[in-house]
Amino acid sequence: MIDEILGLLYLLIPAYFANMAPVFFKRLDFLNYPIDFGKKIRKKRIFGKNKTFRGLFFGMILAMLVFYIQKIFFLEGFVSFSLIDYSLYSVWFGAVIGLVTILGDAIESFFKRQLGKKPGKPWVPFDQLDFVITNFIFFAFFIDISILSYLIAAIIITLCDMIIQYTGYKLKLKEDFL
Numbered sequence: 194m195i196d197e198i199l200g201l202l203y204l205l206i207p208a209y210f211a212n213m214a215p216v217f218f219k220r221l222d223f224l225n226y227p228i229d230f231g232k233k234i235r236k237k238r239i240f241g242k243n244k245t246f247r248g249l250f251f252g253m254i255l256a257m258l259v260f261y262i263q264k265i266f267f268l269e270g271f272v273s274f275s276l277i278d279y280s281l282y283s284v285w286f287g288a289v290i291g292l293v294t295i296l297g298d299a300i301e302s303f304f305k306r307q308l309g310k311k312p313g314k315p316w317v318p319f320d321q322l323d324f325v326i327t328n329f330i331f332f333a334f335f336i337d338i339s340i341l342s343y344l345i346a347a348i349i350i351t352l353c354d355m356i357i358q359y360t361g362y363k364l365k366l367k368e369d370f371l
Contacts, residue, residue, distance in 0.1 A: 197342045200276035202349065204336075205328060206263065207256035211291035212298065212324045213357075214255045215248030216366055224250050228299065240302045241312040244295075253291035260287020276336045290328060297327030313368060321354040322347060 224247040229239035260282075266272050267279035301323035305316055329343055361367040 194339070194342060196274040197276070197338055198346050198349070199274045201332075201338060201342060201346045203263070203272065203274065204276055204332065205325070205346075205350065207259040207287045207290045208294040208324050208328050210259045211252035211256040211294035214251040214291075215243070215245070215295075216361065217255075218247060218251045221247060223247055235307065237306045237309075239306065240299045241306055243312050244299050244302055249292070249295045252295040253288045256291030256294065257284045257287040260284055260290065263287075276332075276338070289331070293327050293331045294324040297324040300327070315358075317355075318351055320358075321351040325350050 224245065226246050227238075227240065227242050228244050228246055228249060229241070231242075232239050261284045263272070264279040264282070264284070267275055301316070301319050302312070304319070305312075305314075310316055325347055329347075332338070358367065
């Protein structure tokens with residue numbers, strides 16, 4: 194079971210980078226257009242102004258790059274607990290992980306907007322689990338993992354994400370922490 198959890202966490206590394214991409218590239222004006230095109234449902238923005246094509250683009254690029262590095266590690270024999278045979282997947286699999294990650298974040302933002310929560314304000318534990326849940330659903334099509342491993346991995350990820358969020362707050366990359 195430990196190898197299964199480690200393999201799941203390892204497979205999620207591209208998702209972590211995709212999830213952080215909007216913060217890393219927020220100062221670029223490139224593709225700085227909201228993915229909801231400013232549209233509203235019930236007089237509230239669908240996703241909000243912070244969910245942009247820039248974040249989607251760079252999230253997919255970073256996930257693809259990280260997946261490529263993981264593939265090299267796998268092919269060179271550095272990873273013994275992998276859940277997938279990386280030789281069977283192209284870097285586009287990493288791009289899809291990035292897409293699924295950003296979409297998970299956008300879905301969570303939709304619910305935040307509909308509930309009246311302000312953009313960028315914390316919503317624990319959904320802020321930590323949005324991209325995780327969507328990636329777990331995506332991975333279920335490719336790998337067979339026990340529910341217990343998914344739950345343990347989700348707890349580990351939530352704790353790690355909270356540490357990362359706190360670090361971002363202390364480095365003044367984020368305005369709020371929880």
